[in-house]
Amino acid sequence: MSANPAAITTIQGRAIPLPGNDIDTDRIIPARYLRSVTFEGLGTEVFKDERFNDDGSKTDHPFNDAKYEGAAILIAGRNFGCGSSREHAPQAIMRFGIKAIIGESFAEIFAGNCTSIGIPLCTTDEATIAGLHKLVQSDPQVEFTIDLEAKTVSYRDKTISIDMNPAARTALLAGTWNTLDELLQNEAAIEEVHRRLPSFV
Amino acid sequence: MGKNLFNKVWDLHKVASLSETRDQLFIALHLVHEVTSPQAFQALRERGLKIKYPERVVSTVDHIVPTQDQLIRPYRDDLAEQMLQAIEQNTKDFGLRFFGLDSDSQGIVHIIGPENGFTQPGITIACGDSHTSTHGAFGAIAFGIGTSQVRDVLATQTLAFERLKVRKIDLTGTRPRGIYAKDLIIKIIAELGVRGGLGYAYEFAGPVIHALSMEERMTVCNMAIEGGARAGYVNPDQITFDYLEGRPFSPKGAKFAEAVAHWKSMASDPDADYDDVYTLDVTSMSPMVTWGITPGQAIAVDQTMPVIAELDEADVEITEKAYEHMGFEEGGKIEGKKIDVAFIGSCTNGRISDFRAAAEVVKGRKVASHVTALAVPGSRKVKQQAEAEGLDKIFTEAGFQWRQAGCSMCLAMNPDKLTGRQLSASSSNRNFIGRQGTPKGRTLLMSPAMVAAAAVEGAVADVRNFI
Numbered sequence: 096m097s098a099n100p101a102a103i104t105t106i107q108g109r110a111i112p113l114p115g116n117d118i119d120t121d122r123i124i125p126a127r128y129l130r131s132v133t134f135e136g137l138g139t140e141v142f143k144d145e146r147f148n149d150d151g152s153k154t155d156h157p158f159n160d161a162k163y164e165g166a167a168i169l170i171a172g173r174n175f176g177c178g179s180s181r182e183h184a185p186q187a188i189m190r191f192g193i194k195a196i197i198g199e200s201f202a203e204i205f206a207g208n209c210t211s212i213g214i215p216l217c218t219t220d221e222a223t224i225a226g227l228h229k230l231v232q233s234d235p236q237v238e239f240t241i242d243l244e245a246k247t248v249s250y251r252d253k254t255i256s257i258d259m260n261p262a263a264r265t266a267l268l269a270g271t272w273n274t275l276d277e278l279l280q281n282e283a284a285i286e287e288v289h290r291r292l293p294s295f296v
Numbered sequence: 297m298g299k300n301l302f303n304k305v306w307d308l309h310k311v312a313s314l315s316e317t318r319d320q321l322f323i324a325l326h327l328v329h330e331v332t333s334p335q336a337f338q339a340l341r342e343r344g345l346k347i348k349y350p351e352r353v354v355s356t357v358d359h360i361v362p363t364q365d366q367l368i369r370p371y372r373d374d375l376a377e378q379m380l381q382a383i384e385q386n387t388k389d390f391g392l393r394f395f396g397l398d399s400d401s402q403g404i405v406h407i408i409g410p411e412n413g414f415t416q417p418g419i420t421i422a423c424g425d426s427h428t429s430t431h432g433a434f435g436a437i438a439f440g441i442g443t444s445q446v447r448d449v450l451a452t453q454t455l456a457f458e459r460l461k462v463r464k465i466d467l468t469g470t471r472p473r474g475i476y477a478k479d480l481i482i483k484i485i486a487e488l489g490v491r492g493g494l495g496y497a498y499e500f501a502g503p504v505i506h507a508l509s510m511e512e513r514m515t516v517c518n519m520a521i522e523g524g525a526r527a528g529y530v531n532p533d534q535i536t537f538d539y540l541e542g543r544p545f546s547p548k549g550a551k552f553a554e555a556v557a558h559w560k561s562m563a564s565d566p567d568a569d570y571d572d573v574y575t576l577d578v579t580s581m582s583p584m585v586t587w588g589i590t591p592g593q594a595i596a597v598d599q600t601m602p603v604i605a606e607l608d609e610a611d612v613e614i615t616e617k618a619y620e621h622m623g624f625e626e627g628g629k630i631e632g633k634k635i636d637v638a639f640i641g642s643c644t645n646g647r648i649s650d651f652r653a654a655a656e657v658v659k660g661r662k663v664a665s666h667v668t669a670l671a672v673p674g675s676r677k678v679k680q681q682a683e684a685e686g687l688d689k690i691f692t693e694a695g696f697q698w699r700q701a702g703c704s705m706c707l708a709m710n711p712d713k714l715t716g717r718q719l720s721a722s723s724s725n726r727n728f729i730g731r732q733g734t735p736k737g738r739t740l741l742m743s744p745a746m747v748a749a750a751a752v753e754g755a756v757a758d759v760r761n762f763i
């Protein structure tokens with residue numbers, strides 16, 4: 096593999112479980128926090144409406160739970176990140192400290208947004224996800240290692256295989272997930288398409 | 297085997313292969329709004345990059361602008377004011393076409409693209425907004441992107457993207473009275489599920505689709521994304537060409553005929569290949585309404601809500617969550633549920649035909665006294681047209697508030713919001729928890745005519761009894 100400093104090959108750390116399916120980006124980051132010209136500070140607003148009661152007290156949401164503090168890996172459910180295309184959602188999760196997400200499946204736009212900011216998404220079946228949720232809930236100290244090259248997650252003495260979108264995996268391993276540099280290279284070909292398209296406007 | 301429109305457009309716009317599955321795709325039209333662009337412009341500044349083809353970018357303001365006192369600046373909300381100033385400055389610094397607050401063409405980005413003739417068949421369109429699929433109504437391949445990709449398109453006019461599969465959705469039979477475009481797409485999502493379209497573009501086809509007006513087709517394509525499909529489109533036909541003729545930015549004179557010939561050539565071939573085909577006969581449909589917290593949790597207005605014990609295992613959890621949030625009883629009726637707010641507007645249903653359909657219901661009737669009712673045109677042009685037809689009077693006389701153009705109560709980024717546990721009958725596209733402005737607020741999605749009926753009745757009602 097290339098020596099590109101942006102290459103992402105492994106993610107290590109403790110995990111935070113977030114059971115539940117179809118968690119949409121409005122829930123991940125409510126629209127009112129999009130009223131900003133930067134992504135800074137979004138880490139503290141992640142899941143805001145689910146983490147606080149009407150009176151301002153904290154709920155028992157995992158993102159409030161001290162035992163998961165410092166976790167680097169989010170274990171989600173099915174169709175995570177559906178709904179609005181806001182990149183603010185993965186930005187908020189990343190700024191909270193999450194470096195990778197394991198789930199049963201991810202919504203497409205959300206997945207694209209994660210790749211373009213360097214967050215690997217790993218998928219596995221429902222039973223395995225449920226098992227991981229239980230494991231982390233009972234022992235939040237378990238250390239996980241995600242190996243993108245081998246497509247595995249290891250913890251304790253176990254190794255399970257995971258799936259990744261092939262294009263996303265290739266880009267993360269090669270360090271080309273920040274697509275702009277890659278896209279800027281094909282200047283002549285871009286100009287050629289620009290010229291060949293019928294311009295009727 | 298022939299080719300479908302999706303693959304024709306893709307091949308025409310492909311710049312290069314980036315990896316085995318990822319292509320670099322040229323974006324013919326880039327639509328920009330105030331919410332998802334400031335960080336992208338900032339990234340360009342940091343790297344000293346310019347906009348690659350400014351003539352291919354169209355920008356406006358829609359999400360954060362108030363729909364009352366829209367022109368009184370600075371806005372009371374500092375953050376909104378900052379965002380507005382950012383896009384005003386960015387479009388000026390980078391030399392972009394901007395339909396801002398001083399333009400007669402300001403409005404929701406997915407409404408002004410088509411009405412000005414920017415949205416054309418056979419092109420790729422991207423915008424930092426998931427409902428970009430709307431533009432597929434013209435036979436364009438249009439999809440929503442995140443802010444990093446907005447940056448990529450500004451700087452290179454291209455995207456790194458994977459080719460989608462294509463599912464043809466054939467709507468057959470005859471559309472009954474009281475069934476609108478919104479009912480068709482809600483029904484499709486309810487049938488195929490909110491994840492059914494993952495990995496796909498939807499080609500909406502068949503006699504029912506091709507009998508729809510352009511505005512109705514936009515409603516259908518708008519919600520393709522709610523069914524999980526990144527893009528949705530309709531093959532261009534004479535209705536498409538007639539809509540486009542004479543729009544400010546559509547081709548003129550001899551160029552128009554030339555354009556039509558090209559557009560026709562981009563439509564799917566009669567023997568085109570599809571990855572999947574789904575057929576739905578609409579003849580016996582009833583008006584649809586969502587009762588839960590995803591757009592797929594929808595039933596006909598005359599049906600009862602699901603009983604959890606009868607559901608597939610996979611649907612149980614989200615259904616329980618929906619009942620918990622909505623406070624409805626399992627197996628109960630949706631018709632007759634008392635509403636607090638009625639909202640007609642958004643990029644799904646904020647066009648002139650939507651207000652005409654709703655006005656037909658509202659005319660000569662009064663909004664129930666406990667209901668707050670908002671009619672919010674999707675663009676200034678829609679507003680003007682509605683006022684020219686006297687629709688604003690029909691709405692205000694009935695007790696609706698007639699507002700200025702913007703996204704309004706579709707999402708909670710401007711002053712139009714639900715409060716507390718209010719139940720809203722809404723012509724928008726998302727009923728997610730918290731979407732309309734309060735964590736406890738509740739949304740029922742339906743057609744604008746159904747919203748009008750609910751406003752008058754003060755409760756969910758069957759629009760067929762009102763027309």
Ligand code: SF4
Nearest residue numbers: 427642643703706707
């Ligand atoms: S009307 Fe709603 S869905 Fe459409 S662009 Fe505005 S906020 Fe998004």
